[in-house]
Amino acid sequence: MKNLLVTLLFLLTSFLGFGQSVSAPDSKSFLPSTTGQDASGFVLTGFSSTETLLASISLLNPPSGTTFVLNTTTGLTAASGFTLAGNKTRLVVTGTMANINTALASLKVNTGSVIGNVQLSVAATVNPVGFFYNGVNGHFYKPITATTDRTTYTNARARSLLTTFKGQTGYLVTITSSSEDAFIFANVPATNVWFAATDEVVDGRWVIDAGPEKGTLMKTSNGQLNGNIPGVYNNWAQGEPNGSNGSENYAVAKWNGASTWNDLSNNWNNPYVIEYGTWTNPDDATFTEFYTNSVTHTNGDVLTARFNIDFGSNVDETKFTAKANTFVNNVWGTTTNTSRAISGLGKVDLTNDLDTVKVNGNGVRGTTTGGQVEWLVVYDYEPQNQRYQLLIDKREFPQGISPSNVTSLQLFDVWNGPVTYQWDDGTWAAYYIYTPTEFNFTNSSFTSYIRRAGSFWGWSAEFTFTPNSVFKQHGIDLSYTNQTELNTLYNSIVTVSDVFLAFKELSNGGIFGNQSGLEFTSGIQFMNADVDGNGIFNESDTYKLLQHLTGV
Amino acid sequence: MKLYGKTEYDAITKSNWNTKFNSTRSLFPFSLNTGTLNNTYNVSATWVGDVNLSHSAQQSVSSIASSSIRSMSLTTNVVSTDIQASILTELVNGKAYAYISLNPLQNELVGTQFQLNYDNSVLKFDGVEFKTKGSPTNFGTNKGTYVNVGSLITDGSNTLDNTTEYRIMFTPTKNITNVLGLISVGSTDAVNKDGKQLKVKVN
Numbered sequence: 001m002k003n004l005l006v007t008l009l010f011l012l013t014s015f016l017g018f019g020q021s022v023s024a025p026d027s028k029s030f031l032p033s034t035t036g037q038d039a040s041g042f043v044l045t046g047f048s049s050t051e052t053l054l055a056s057i058s059l060l061n062p063p064s065g066t067t068f069v070l071n072t073t074t075g076l077t078a079a080s081g082f083t084l085a086g087n088k089t090r091l092v093v094t095g096t097m098a099n100i101n102t103a104l105a106s107l108k109v110n111t112g113s114v115i116g117n118v119q120l121s122v123a124a125t126v127n128p129v130g131f132f133y134n135g136v137n138g139h140f141y142k143p144i145t146a147t148t149d150r151t152t153y154t155n156a157r158a159r160s161l162l163t164t165f166k167g168q169t170g171y172l173v174t175i176t177s178s179s180e181d182a183f184i185f186a187n188v189p190a191t192n193v194w195f196a197a198t199d200e201v202v203d204g205r206w207v208i209d210a211g212p213e214k215g216t217l218m219k220t221s222n223g224q225l226n227g228n229i230p231g232v233y234n235n236w237a238q239g240e241p242n243g244s245n246g247s248e249n250y251a252v253a254k255w256n257g258a259s260t261w262n263d264l265s266n267n268w269n270n271p272y273v274i275e276y277g278t279w280t281n282p283d284d285a286t287f288t289e290f291y292t293n294s295v296t297h298t299n300g301d302v303l304t305a306r307f308n309i310d311f312g313s314n315v316d317e318t319k320f321t322a323k324a325n326t327f328v329n330n331v332w333g334t335t336t337n338t339s340r341a342i343s344g345l346g347k348v349d350l351t352n353d354l355d356t357v358k359v360n361g362n363g364v365r366g367t368t369t370g371g372q373v374e375w376l377v378v379y380d381y382e383p384q385n386q387r388y389q390l391l392i393d394k395r396e397f398p399q400g401i402s403p404s405n406v407t408s409l410q411l412f413d414v415w416n417g418p419v420t421y422q423w424d425d426g427t428w429a430a431y432y433i434y435t436p437t438e439f440n441f442t443n444s445s446f447t448s449y450i451r452r453a454g455s456f457w458g459w460s461a462e463f464t465f466t467p468n469s470v471f472k473q474h475g476i477d478l479s480y481t482n483q484t485e486l487n488t489l490y491n492s493i494v495t496v497s498d499v500f501l502a503f504k505e506l507s508n509g510g511i512f513g514n515q516s517g518l519e520f521t522s523g524i525q526f527m528n529a530d531v532d533g534n535g536i537f538n539e540s541d542t543y544k545l546l547q548h549l550t551g552v
Numbered sequence: 553m554k555l556y557g558k559t560e561y562d563a564i565t566k567s568n569w570n571t572k573f574n575s576t577r578s579l580f581p582f583s584l585n586t587g588t589l590n591n592t593y594n595v596s597a598t599w600v601g602d603v604n605l606s607h608s609a610q611q612s613v614s615s616i617a618s619s620s621i622r623s624m625s626l627t628t629n630v631v632s633t634d635i636q637a638s639i640l641t642e643l644v645n646g647k648a649y650a651y652i653s654l655n656p657l658q659n660e661l662v663g664t665q666f667q668l669n670y671d672n673s674v675l676k677f678d679g680v681e682f683k684t685k686g687s688p689t690n691f692g693t694n695k696g697t698y699v700n701v702g703s704l705i706t707d708g709s710n711t712l713d714n715t716t717e718y719r720i721m722f723t724p725t726k727n728i729t730n731v732l733g734l735i736s737v738g739s740t741d742a743v744n745k746d747g748k749q750l751k752v753k754v755n
Contacts (some may be wrong), residue, residue, distance in 0.1 A: 027590030293686035296590055303584060309595045310558065310609035325579060332579060354584065385732065471584035476595070478553065478578045488667075494601035496663035496704050497750075501603045503706040504747045519747050520603075522611060524561070525571030527554075530602045535570040541707075545601060548666070551693025551700060 020046035022122050024293040030118060031445060032411070033301045035110040038443040039068060039297070041533040042104040042122045047097045054079070055100045056135040058282060059089040060119040063299050065112015068120065072106035075099030079133070081186040083517040090135045094127050115300030117351070121282055123292035131165070131276075135506075136179050138282030138292075140165060145271040146450045147191040153250035153264075156194045156272035157210060166287035168456035172196040173273035175253060176233050184273060185259050191263070194272035197251035199263070203243050206234075206251070212278040222263075233408075236261045284345060303356055307476060309346040318345045319481045324353035327473040340478065350476060361470035363407030370449040371462035376411070377428075378457045381438045390419075390440070391428040396463040407468060412461065414439045414448040416488070420421040499545045502529045506542050554598050555580035556568035562612045604749055635742050637660055637666070638755045641731045648675055648731045649724040652701070654714060660745040661712040662688075664752070665702035667738035668720055672697055674734055675722040683717040686710035692720065698738055708745045 025041020067087035079092035089377040111337035131140045163170035174196045196210035206218040220227035227233045248263040255262035321339040325332045336353040375393040410416040421431040451458040480486040505519040530537045531544040596609035636655040680692025688703040740752035
C-alpha cells in the first residue's frame, strides 16, 4: 500500500511538474582583465529527463569587456541567431536537462578592465514548439506564417489579442530596438511581416500600436529619416514610409526580404508575429511554467545593495519608492536623495546610492597577493569543528600590527571573511576560519601559488595588513506616491474585519495583556493589533482601532 | 508601515512578538559588511492595524504548511463567504442620495464597511442615516473624496440582517440633472461572527 502511494505521488508530481526550478550560485567577485573565471553553480532541477528544454543564459548590462563562455556544449543546439562557441553576453540553447546542466557547470566568465556588476541570468522552460524566445527582453514570439493564416494588419492586430501563452495575453509584435529587429529578422521565416506600427490616425504620424509601448510616437512625418523621434527605434527602407495612395498606414518588417521596414495598405495578406511578455528585464518575467534565476557577481570590488521586499499580495509595490539613508551622528539622512522605483516583484537596487566612505572600526584586515615564499600554511579541514586552522609567518606582520588584532583575511580568491585569533609565538600566528563548506582550491585562479604538502597547503602569499574600516550604518527608506493616496490605502488596509477580529481576540482572553486569545494565529497579528506600540495588546488598542474605523 | 528582515519576521511568534513591536518605521536599517560585496536583503512589510494580515507579507513557515494542507483537502459542503449589497442613487428635490442596502445571505454578519467615492467638485457631503437593528456602532465619516460608512457589532452579540440600509446624503454645489457617475463604491469589507472576512458583491 505504501509503495502504491509513493508511486501515485511520484506520478502526480511528475504529471503536474512540481519542483522545477533553476538554482543560482552565491555571488562572487571576479578579478578584472582575467579570462576563464569560474561562474558555475546554476543548476536546473525537476524537469523531465527526456524533454527538450529551452535555456537562456544572459549577461545583463555587463561592464565593457565582460563575456561568458560555455566550455562544454555537448548535446546542445544553439537557438536561431546564436552559436555555441565563443565568448558571449547572451546565448539561448535547447537540450536535455542533463546536457544543459553539464554546460552550466562549465560556465566561465571573462572580465575586462572596466569594473562593475556582472549579472548572470539563467532561464529555462520546456521548449515550446513554434515559439521563439528572446533572451534580451525575456519575451516569446510566435510567427504566423502559414499561407492560410496570413491576413490583413487589422485582423492580425485583433487576432493577436485573442491569444494567450504561458499566462500572458498576446499582442501584435512591437519592434523597439535594433536587437529585437534583428531577432525578428533571424527567426521569422517569411518576408513582409506585419508589426505593430501605424499612422492610421494622422498620416505620417507613426505610433507603436500594441503592447506595453502602445501609443509611443515613433516619427512625425513620412520619409526614411524625416521626423524620427530621438531615442525611439525606426528602421525604414529608403524612401519609406511614403503613405502611398493615402492608404499605406501599416508597417511591415523584412520588406522584400531586406532588414528594413515599409508601409503597406490593409488589403495585403501578410504573415505576422505575436509577442508575449510586457517586461523589459528577463528577471521580471511572470510566465507560467517558466523558471528563472540570476546572480550578480562583480568585476572588481563593487559594493552592491539589492532588496527583495515582500508587501503581501494586496499591495501595489510599484506605488512605492526607496531612498538610501545613512545614520550619522545619531541622525538618519539620505545619501544621494535619489528615489528608486520598486518593481512589481518588490525589487529595488540601491547600489548607486550607497555611501562607500568607510569609518574606523575595530581590528585589522589582511589581504594577500601571490608571492615567492610560503608565508602561509593552511591545515586540512576539520569537519567535526567546521573550521580550518592557519598559520601566518610572523615576519609578514609589520611593526605596530599585532597578530591578535587581525579579525579578517582575504586569502587570494579562496576566502574573504572573518578569522578568529588563536595564539602566536616567536614564529607563527595561528587563526581559525570557521566555515561550513570546504575551500574550493580547484577553481581558484591562484592554484600556482598553492602547494599541497602532507596534511597542509603551503601558500606563496604576501600579506598586507591595514586597520579595519567599516561602512556606515545604512537604511532603506520607503515612500508612497503621495500622502493622500497613502491615507486612502491605509484606510483600505485597516477595515471593519480587522477591528472586529481584534475585539474578538481581546474578549477571548487577550484582555489581560499578553495572554493569547483564540483568534490570532500569528505573532504578527498581535504586533499589528498593538496599535499604541507598548508591547501589550489590550482594550486601549481596540479602542484606537475603533476610533480609526469610525473616524472619531 | 513596518519593515523587518525576512528572517526576523518569519521568527515572530505569539510568545515573542512583544520583543519586536517597536518597529514602527518605513526605514529599514541594513549593514554593509566589510568583505561582502554583493549584499541582498530580503525584507517583509506589514502595517499597524492590519490585524487580519490582508495587506502584509505572509510568514514563510506557516504559509507553506497551511497551503500544502489545503491543497490536499476536499470540500464537500461549501458555505458562501459572500454577502450581497446594492447601491441606488437618486436626485430628489435638489438633494443627492445614495442608498446602500445589504443581504447577508446565510452569513452571520457583524461588520460592514464601504468606501463610497463621490465627486467633491460637484457634491458636498451632508451626512448618513442608518437603518440597523440592534445596537451596532455605526459610522459615516467624510474623507474628502469618499465617505467611510458601515456598522460594527464589536461583541458579536447580534448580527446585521437584510433590513440594514445606509442613506448617504449630499448637496450638489452645481446645477445637475442626475447623479450618474458622481457616486460609486470603492473598496468594501465585511466580517462574520467568527471573525472571517467576507466578500461584498455590489450589484
